[in-house]
Amino acid sequence: MTMITPVLMAGGSGTRLWPVSRKSFPKQFAALTGDETLFQASARRLSGAGFAAPVVMTNSDFRFIVAEQLEQAGIAPGRIVIEPTGRNTAPAILAAALMVAADDPDGLVLVAPSDHVIPDAAAFAATVAQGAEAAAQGRIVTFGITPDRPETGYGYLELAGAGEGPQPLARFVEKPDADRAGQMLAAGNYLWNAGIFLFSARTMIEAFRAHAPAYLEPVQQALDQAHLDLGFLRLAKAPWAGVEDQSIDYAVMEKADNLTVVRFSGRWSDLGGWDAVWREALDHAPSDHGVVTDGNSTAIDCQDVLLRSDSDDLKVVGIGLRDVMVVATSDAVLVADRGRAQDVRLAVSALKAKRAKQAEAFPRDHRPWGWFETLALADRFQVKRIVVKPGAALSLQSHVHRSEHWIVVSGTARVTVDDSVTLVTENQSIYVPLGAVHRMENPGKVPMVLIEVQTGSYLGEDDIIRYEDVYSRSSAD
Numbered sequence: 031m032t033m034i035t036p037v038l039m040a041g042g043s044g045t046r047l048w049p050v051s052r053k054s055f056p057k058q059f060a061a062l063t064g065d066e067t068l069f070q071a072s073a074r075r076l077s078g079a080g081f082a083a084p085v086v087m088t089n090s091d092f093r094f095i096v097a098e099q100l101e102q103a104g105i106a107p108g109r110i111v112i113e114p115t116g117r118n119t120a121p122a123i124l125a126a127a128l129m130v131a132a133d134d135p136d137g138l139v140l141v142a143p144s145d146h147v148i149p150d151a152a153a154f155a156a157t158v159a160q161g162a163e164a165a166a167q168g169r170i171v172t173f174g175i176t177p178d179r180p181e182t183g184y185g186y187l188e189l190a191g192a193g194e195g196p197q198p199l200a201r202f203v204e205k206p207d208a209d210r211a212g213q214m215l216a217a218g219n220y221l222w223n224a225g226i227f228l229f230s231a232r233t234m235i236e237a238f239r240a241h242a243p244a245y246l247e248p249v250q251q252a253l254d255q256a257h258l259d260l261g262f263l264r265l266a267k268a269p270w271a272g273v274e275d276q277s278i279d280y281a282v283m284e285k286a287d288n289l290t291v292v293r294f295s296g297r298w299s300d301l302g303g304w305d306a307v308w309r310e311a312l313d314h315a316p317s318d319h320g321v322v323t324d325g326n327s328t329a330i331d332c333q334d335v336l337l338r339s340d341s342d343d344l345k346v347v348g349i350g351l352r353d354v355m356v357v358a359t360s361d362a363v364l365v366a367d368r369g370r371a372q373d374v375r376l377a378v379s380a381l382k383a384k385r386a387k388q389a390e391a392f393p394r395d396h397r398p399w400g401w402f403e404t405l406a407l408a409d410r411f412q413v414k415r416i417v418v419k420p421g422a423a424l425s426l427q428s429h430v431h432r433s434e435h436w437i438v439v440s441g442t443a444r445v446t447v448d449d450s451v452t453l454v455t456e457n458q459s460i461y462v463p464l465g466a467v468h469r470m471e472n473p474g475k476v477p478m479v480l481i482e483v484q485t486g487s488y489l490g491e492d493d494i495i496r497y498e499d500v501y502s503r504s505s506a507d
Contacts, residue, residue, distance in 0.1 A: 032138050032166060034158065034228070035108065036076035037126040040069055040088040040096055040144040041116055043390075045375040046303045049362035050340060053390035058145035059095050062301060063310055069096070070103040072144040075151040080159070083108030085129065086144075087122045090114075093262050094398035094501070112259070114252075114267040120281035121273040123227070124238050124249045125265065131231035138165050139234065141227045141278075146300050147310055153296040161228045161292040164196050169290040170237065171228040172199065172283070174221025176295040180211035183302055183372060185223040185279075187291050192219070199289040202279065221293060224300075227278070233288070241285040248272045260502055303371035304355045304364075308336040327356075334368065362388045395491075398501045399424055400477070412484040416470075418443070420478075423471035425499035432486030432493060434462040436470070441478030444471040467497065 043053040051057035058069040066074070073084055085108050088096050093112055100107055109129070113122060123141050130137045140158060148154050161171035174187040186203035202223065206214065214220035229237075238245050248269040255266030274281075283289065297313060299306050311322040321329045326339035327346040334353050339346045341360040348356060353368040366374060381389035394403040399422035406413040418424070418441075426446065436445065437459040445452050445460050446469040453473075454460050462468045464486065472478040496503065 032162060033082050034080060034138045034140050034162065035082045035126075035130050036073075036084040037123070037139055037141045038069070038072055038076070038084055038086045038144040039119060039122060039141065040086050040092060041113060041122075044145065045378045046372060047301065047307070048374055048378050049357060049359045049364055049388065050338075052388075052392055054091070055095075055392050055394075055396060056145075057301060058143075059092070059099065062307055063147055063314070066103065067099055068147065068301065069144045070099050070105075072142065072146060073100060073105050074103055075148060075154060076140065076142065077105055078155075080155065081140075085126055086110045087113060087126065089116060090264075095396055097261075110262050112262050112264045114265055114270045117270065117273050117275045119278040120242065120276045121245055121249050121270070123234065123278050124245050125253060127229075127231045127234040127238075128250060128253055131235060135232040135235075136166070136230050138162060138228065138230055143225055143300070146224070146226075146298065148294075148296065148298050149314075150296040154294065157292055157294045157296075158228060161196060161290065164290045164292075165228045165230055165233070168230065168233050169196075169288050170233060170283070170286055171196065171290045171292055173224050173226040173228075173294050174291050175224050175298045176293055177215055177220065177222050180208060180215045181222065182206060182208055182211050184300075186214055187221045187223050188214075189219045189221065189291055194293065196290045196292050199291045202284050221291065222298075224294070224298065225279075227283075234282075237282050237286050237288075242276075242281040245273060245281070303374065304336055304357060304366070305368055305371035308355065308368065311336075326358075336368070359392075361393050398422070398503075400472075402482075405481075407489070410485060410487065410489075412489045414482040414484070416480050416482050418470065418472040418478045418480075420472055420475050423500055424469060425494075425501075425503065426467060426469040426497045428465055428467045428495045428497075429486070429493050430465070430495070431488035432484045433464040434468075435483040435485075436460050436462065437481045437483075439479050439481060441472060441476055442474050443478055443480060444473045445469070446471075469498075 040058055044051040044057040047057045050060055059067050061067050076084055083106055086096050090112050096110055130139050165171045185205055188200040188203055189197045190200040191197040251269035252265040256263050299310050301307055308322050320334035321332050323329050323337045327337035329337055330349045332348050332351045335351045336355045337346050337348050339358040344358050346356055346358050355366050355368050357364045378389050394401055400418045402414050402416040404414055438454045438456055443454045445454050447462055447466050
């Protein structure tokens, strides 16, 4: 089989899986169905025989998360591409096709979201192989999922032919109402649209030239003017800003006449809501009463419920519940009727209207050097737990409005305060005065943990004057 270059789409922000998925750390980077994150499982599924090293399309906020999770999974990326701003899937897919075409115009490209669940990776690889010949012959192959219920949350693909092999696509169908979904399920020639595409680089570029030519010049310029940044390929901002925000479906697919559909009959979910997480868990481990819990949750006399807590310090107990979802994190709890799973995004909108930080941000803030979380916050003080990865270092910086007191509770910190460099070990502390130029490093081989106490008139993350940074950051990210 011709080597296929996988392209994983890893941007965006999932709101329907709030509070676990938020703008600062969306669902693809969370472990929702097992020990691996959805992104890691997707990368692993598209690795191995027949696949080249994956290309990841993401944004600046997630670049270090992507790199870290790939490293944890033991997968070396072909390239991690940073989009300056989100412009939906059309320009990202064209950029990937142009990159592959630079080496091999006839190279095959498989574009897939990074937040889908497909437990049978071998069956999926076999399905991709079914479409490879059609893709090599100039067809754009889309993959459809055999429906097992009248789902109203997905778009559909109507097949023009019959049988089990690759079939011509008759048309795309928008998300239907319940009656229409039932009719399509009964008809048997409709599949769920998985949003996964296989094509040759040349074919996709020609499709844009025919159906969306305005994308070609700015996307090519964004690539030509791109530069490497700590190993990431950062697309040029100016030409990318002029690209229309549009999905590949609307820009190209619904206009193209060379589409082929390959059916995938294995288990699949896009985890588009907590009802999908509940259903996936039951598929994996059936329950007579439809009860799904985790180690921090307990169900007593419940039926068809999801109880989940991502915080070891917050236990969830449900008694006599029916058709209810309860999802807790350390700073937020969702309680909803299971039939209202698609309305969880309304909770995010309501919290944003109240300017609640829980709408988009987690207490735990991931950075390239590790992470931190706020333990206590008041008008003039804040207490944080900070974890620094082995060999990592925070930037050399100073603050205008706050001083800091650091207490090491695990590992060893190398601390720079103005002209002084000190090793601070477990149970030791050091004071950073207001305005002092300082840096924290972990010279050890295990994570270093410390408690930071900030005091001052302003405690925001943007109170940083940065002088040096090994991660080339120019702001407080």
